[in-house]
Amino acid sequence: MSFNPFARQSKPGSRSYSGERVVNYFARPSEGVSQIVLVGTGGLSEFADTGTGDPVRSMIQMGGNMFVASGGIVWKITAAGVVSNVGTITDGETYMAANRTQVAIVVGGVYYVCNGLTTASYSTGAVDTPVGVTSADGYMIVIGTGAGVDDLIQLSALDDATTFDAADFVAAEYNADPLLAAYFDHGEVYFLGSETVERFYNSGATDFPFTRNQGAIIEIGTISGKTVAEADNSLFWVTPDKKVARVLGADPQWISTPEIKDELERSTVTGGFTFSDQGHEFYAITREGGTTLVFDLVTGLWHERSSGLSYGPWLAEAALLFQGEQYFGCSNGKIATVSESDFSDFGETMQAEAVAPLVARGGRYFRVTRFYLDVEGGTGGLGRAPEVMLQTSRDGYSWGPEMWREMGGLGQYAKRAQWNALGLFEVGKARLRITDNVPRNIVGVAVDYG
Numbered sequence: 001m002s003f004n005p006f007a008r009q010s011k012p013g014s015r016s017y018s019g020e021r022v023v024n025y026f027a028r029p030s031e032g033v034s035q036i037v038l039v040g041t042g043g044l045s046e047f048a049d050t051g052t053g054d055p056v057r058s059m060i061q062m063g064g065n066m067f068v069a070s071g072g073i074v075w076k077i078t079a080a081g082v083v084s085n086v087g088t089i090t091d092g093e094t095y096m097a098a099n100r101t102q103v104a105i106v107v108g109g110v111y112y113v114c115n116g117l118t119t120a121s122y123s124t125g126a127v128d129t130p131v132g133v134t135s136a137d138g139y140m141i142v143i144g145t146g147a148g149v150d151d152l153i154q155l156s157a158l159d160d161a162t163t164f165d166a167a168d169f170v171a172a173e174y175n176a177d178p179l180l181a182a183y184f185d186h187g188e189v190y191f192l193g194s195e196t197v198e199r200f201y202n203s204g205a206t207d208f209p210f211t212r213n214q215g216a217i218i219e220i221g222t223i224s225g226k227t228v229a230e231a232d233n234s235l236f237w238v239t240p241d242k243k244v245a246r247v248l249g250a251d252p253q254w255i256s257t258p259e260i261k262d263e264l265e266r267s268t269v270t271g272g273f274t275f276s277d278q279g280h281e282f283y284a285i286t287r288e289g290g291t292t293l294v295f296d297l298v299t300g301l302w303h304e305r306s307s308g309l310s311y312g313p314w315l316a317e318a319a320l321l322f323q324g325e326q327y328f329g330c331s332n333g334k335i336a337t338v339s340e341s342d343f344s345d346f347g348e349t350m351q352a353e354a355v356a357p358l359v360a361r362g363g364r365y366f367r368v369t370r371f372y373l374d375v376e377g378g379t380g381g382l383g384r385a386p387e388v389m390l391q392t393s394r395d396g397y398s399w400g401p402e403m404w405r406e407m408g409g410l411g412q413y414a415k416r417a418q419w420n421a422l423g424l425f426e427v428g429k430a431r432l433r434i435t436d437n438v439p440r441n442i443v444g445v446a447v448d449y450g
Contacts, residue, residue, distance in 0.1 A: 003374055003444030005036035006432065007354045009301035010293070012263035015396050019429055021355040022303040023311070025442070026280065026296055033374055034444030039278060040352050040434070041305060043344040044315055044336040047327060048081040056329025057094035059320040060103060063116060066322050067103050069094040070333050074105065074112075074119045077335060079323055087112070087119020093226060095181075097135040102161040104140045106133045111142060113161045125164035127154040132225050136184040136210075137202050143179040143191065150178040153191060153200075155208065170208050172198050174217055181225025185235055188213065190247075192228060194240060195221045197247075216250050223269060229283060231274035232297050236283045238269055244285070244295065255283075255295055260302055263293065275319040276326050277338055286317055307345045309435070315345055343437045351435045354442060358396050360427045367450035368392075368422040373432065374443035375417065377407045386436035390419050393429040407434075 008027045011020045025038040050056070052071030059068050066077040072091035076084050090108035097104045105112040105119070109129040112121050124130050130144035140156035142164075151172040157163040172179055177193035184190075189200045189210060197218035203211035220239050222228060227238040234248040236255075242264035244256035256264070267287040274283050281297040284305070291304035292314035305314040316336065318329035328336045334346065344350050377386055385406040391399045405417040434440040 003033045003446050005034050006442055006445045007356050008036055010304050011259040014259050018357045019355055019396055020357040023306055024350060024352040025354050026303045027299050027301050038354055038442040040440035042339040043342045043350050044346055045339045045342055046334050046346060047337050048077050048083050048335040050075050050333040052333040054333050055331045056318050058096045059318050059329045060096040060098050061322050062098040062103050068329060074114050086117055087114055095132045097133045097140060099135050104133045104161045106130045122162050125154045125166040126169040127152050132182045134182040134184045136189050141182055141189060143182045174198050177221060180222055181228045183228050185230050190235060192222045218252055227272035229272050229274040231281045273319045309349055309351055349435055351433055352440050353433045355431045358427055358429050365424055365426050367424050368447060369450040370448040371419040371422060372446040373417040375407050376439055376441040378439045382436060386438040388417055389433040391431045392422055394425050396427055396429055
């Protein structure tokens with residue numbers, strides 16, 4: 001029997017011609033039973049709790065500790081998970097940067113510096129209202145508004161985030177669009193505006209050490225500085241026209257599919273971050289009320305992540321690689337890791353769902369006599385055999401009744417689930433769902449037609 005991949009990626013809004021979707025699954029190439037295995041994402045497990053219940057706005061490492069902004073407070077978290085309050089700031093969209101001994105924070109038009117024990121606000125020279133910060137070569141670089149100009153770039157003193165000379169500034173003069181983010185990556189500082197991106201390098205010039213790279217202007221900006229993130233030697237962000245850009249070298253590549261772009265146009269984008277999970281690198285886009293859209297740098301495919309049972313946002317909203325391990329800042333104020341053995345988010349049900357593309361046979365009816373599913377299961381301490389649900393659609397829009405089958409009981413880690421006599425179709429689509437807290441990798445499916 002030949003087994004085929006069930007689904008590969010999410011194509012939101014494509015029900016009339018595809019409908020393919022993967023939620024809390026991502027595709028991994030395989031040379032086994034089928035060419036693609038759908039790997040079930042692990043759940044969020046608590047590492048530390050700020051206790052605010054408010055979203056983690058930003059995370060950064062300084063020294064041997066993690067620093068987190070949540071609920072208008074700067075929290076220091078040790079490698080052992082010990083949490084302490086080290087200062088008060090405004091609560092809101094937050095940007096952080098660090099040198100060897102200080103964390104610079106921009107939030108609500110105010111610039112703060114935390115020395116690891118206390119946090120205080122400071123003026124930033126020519127920039128009256130800071131909107132972002134990054135660190136490069138020992139300097140803190142603050143962007144924002146001053147003297148009625150909204151594309152100023154202000155430099156701190158070397159190795160001192162608290163001191164600014166009002167003369168140490170320049171403007172991003174290629175285009176007069178407001179600056180929204182600054183990001184240091186591979187020896188260059190990216191200054192991202194609403195319409196363009198300029199890149200500066202440290203030339204060592206006497207008056208201002210950073211010089212614009214005139215041959216590396218990018219003629220498209222970002223929708224928000226919070227969508228800017230780095231992974232795999234690339235910078236990612238969401239553009240004002242709701243495309244997703246990946247910059248590796250001089251020119252951007254568009255990694256968003258038409259379906260992802262359409263979905264972003266229907267959404268309010270709130271941020272973006274990169275992270276690692278089970279050997280894959282990902283770029284995630286958060287949005288109000290909807291699932292988190294995730295791009296896989298290994299396969300170039302999109303999937304969705306969601307917490308709970310209602311296709312809402314994933315609880316993770318920020319990420320930090322801290323002392324070799326991946327951590328996530330969550331909307332409930334917790335710091336988490338992703339477990340490879342617990343398939344729940346902080347003990348709450350996390351459903352995994354996959355929808356196959358629409359099947360049609362040129363207007364001819366076809367009968368499905370059997371549907372086989374190979375899934376890597378396991379009991380996970382349930383005390384019973386876990387179950388998987390199949391639903392079918394005969395029009396691509398409405399779904400038939402839920403049909404549950406056992407999968408992988410005790411010691412049965414690759415049990416084959418089977419459904420018989422599914423009926424006559426002109427067009428057809430299938431949906432699989434697993435809610436039990438057990439492993440749920442989908443190895444492949446096979447279908448017998450009558």
